[in-house]
Amino acid sequence: MVKIYDTTLRDGSQREGISYSTEDKLNITKKLDELGIDYIEGGWPGSNPKDIEYFNKVQELKLENAKISAFGSTRRANIKAEEDKNLNAILASGVKVATIFGKTWDLHVTQALKTTLEENLNMIESSVAYLKSKGLEVNFDAEHFFDGYEVNPEYAIKVLLAAQKGGADTLVLCDTNGGTMPFKIKKIIAKVKEEISVPLGVHAHNDAELAVANSLIAYEAGAVQIQGTINGYGERCGNANLSSIMPNLKLKYNEEFITDEQLAKITEVSRYVSEVANLNPPSHKPYVGDSAFAHKGGIHVSAILRDSKTYEHIRPELVGNKQRVLVSELSGKSNLVYKAQELGINIEEESTDLRAVLDKIKDLEHQGYHFEGAEASFELLVEKATGRYTKLFELEGVRIITEKSEDKSPLSEATIKVKVNGERVHTAAEGDGPVNALDGALRKALISFYPELKDIHLIDYKVRVLEGNEGTSAKVRVLIESTDGHQTWGTVGASTNIIEASWQALVDSIEYGIKLKKVD
Structure with missing residues (x-):
């Protein structure tokens, strides 16, 4: 049965703009465990204090499904494995699973590591053997495997054989640059299986928009571990997207690796991770996106x-x-x-x-x-x-003045006259801008009639110019998002006057919010 290996907390966090706190990582860990993930890669304990803190605290969680894995590299050249700080940091993290990567492409061995091809093989074998001797399950990530195989297939296979000899439990073939075509993935894995007896995995990047396809092709070719991230987050163009891979495995390949109830949580987990990452939920992603259906x-x-x-x-x-x-x-x-x-x-x-x-x-x-x-x-x-609308108030007039001096920020004041249930209200409010002042004045006028307004707040305000070639007389669209703390709703206005467009969206926002509260 296929195993899912999630690296959202490590590889996924390398996406530009993402920075998880330790608490964020622990909360995401719990969500991934509920989803039925088999392995959760928590980070690189030898690289930074945050990851060390995570591995200390994650041991306190009572996980039902997932094993926590620590990530790291093989030992450095020309030292003993037991002397390597990174390998010992993995052991000190308290995990039962380690995933270490080694160079498969001869170019990286000679140019990046500045060592010999033979020493690289020794580094891989001894590193895996050292961690195995300490009782850990070991995944070996063969970095740049497919690119390395294309250039020097004999050496790429030697790398896998070294990890196999060291006792690796799974050999993960990595498309690190993300540019390998699916037909090559299938062909190369078939060749690997002729030489290797250890179970295979795949770790695909998305630089050619093929990470999901390549992961599924690898599964068809015999890979029993698929690595990826929620929403495909990752460096450059991202990693293989588990939010698509898992439904495909379950619903298209009939692979019973998680329950129906767990699969039904994948949209929730996708959106949760995006919120914690402070990114907009991926609305157009298959299966989990708001626009998917x-x-x-x-x-x-x-x-x-x-x-x-x-x-x-x-x-x-x-x-x-x-x-x-x-x-x-x-x-x-x-x-x-x-x-x-x-x-x-x-x-x-x-x-x-x-x-x-x-x-x-x-x-x-x-x-x-x-x-x-x-x-x-x-x-x-x-x-x-349809004649079902009840008007909450009538606008008699509004005036907005914005004052700006040389050394001070602009200040706006809105004066408004409205009639509510036959009673005229005349009031004013100041704000940082004209829309803010308008919002304040309208709320001030209505609050005594509709106390529900105290719970209603604007949480987003967007303006889009619709006809840029018209210059300052262009028509604009205003979109406002509001909430009462429980529900959110969107409203719209459009006009050549930004205040008029904002007024339309603002009035709809307030009227709809009051109606919601009255129904509640």
Whole structure:
């Protein structure tokens, strides 16, 4: 049975912009264990204090499925293995599994290590043997294996034989530069199996967008350990993406290496890791992305309403994801029927209400609105078009003044007049910018009527210029994301005036939030 080896915490952390704390790494470890991962590579204990701290603390976790592995290199040239600091750091980490890498490509031996080909073989064999003598399970990562094999296949095989002689449990063939084609992976592994008796693994990088394909080809060729990272995070273009590999193994190859319940957690784990890494969740990734089962074209939506198999290769629930239908100028009636049903609004496909909503959406999208990321604005639009909308207040007027002096930051003041339930409110607020001041003034005017507002906050504000060639008179789109601490929602506005566009999105945000709180 295939084993999954996760290196999110080590190789994945080499992605530009990622820096996990020790606590982050421990929390991710728990999530990976729940997913059914067999091996979790925690880091390189000889390289930095953070990894040493991780290995000390991870021993306190009660893991159900995973073995923790420490990463390192073979001993340095011309010393004994027992004298090597990195190897001894692995032993001191308290792990039961070690993964050490060695040079397979003769170019790296002579140019990077500055040693002889024979000494490199000795380094590999003695390092593996030393760790085995201490009772550890040892994976040997044959770095640059496929590139090395292409240049000097005889020496690449000698490297594997040295690790095998040292007692390695698994020989992992690494496509370190990420440029090997799948047909070469298959051909080379077939040759390796003629010479090697130890189980094989694969460690692929994604520089040619083939890491997942190469990992699966290696599995077909007989590899029993697949290494990779959640979301494919890693240096340069990343590593093999376990968020795709694991569903493919389970659902396409019928490999029973994890349970159905574990597979259903993979979307959650993918998004959790991205949040901890402070990266946007990978919305367009297969299986786990928010868009993986999102449908926009009207013909597609009409079909999936009858049978989801028409445009979905699996049921999204199998991987913990869900089907989504988007609303845009490309929408047909089926899109709106689907979305209305989601909102609890019953609209018949041939009703005048539906045609009114569809025409309004197409008109607004032509003006610059964009409802894919603003479903709260869409819901309010449906309510207005179908006569279900209740207006919370009326705007009588707003004035915004921004003051800027030479040595001070700009300060904006918004004065607003609104009428709520027949009562006029006139108030003002200051802010760092005009939108901030406008938000403050509107909240100040409404809070006594709608105390729910105290829980509603803006968490993101985006402005996009739609017609750059129009200069300062260009139309802009404003997208606002808001939360009440439990749910989040998006709203949109569009205008040639950024304040007007912001007002539209802001009002929708507040009205939708108040409506949500009243339902709760």
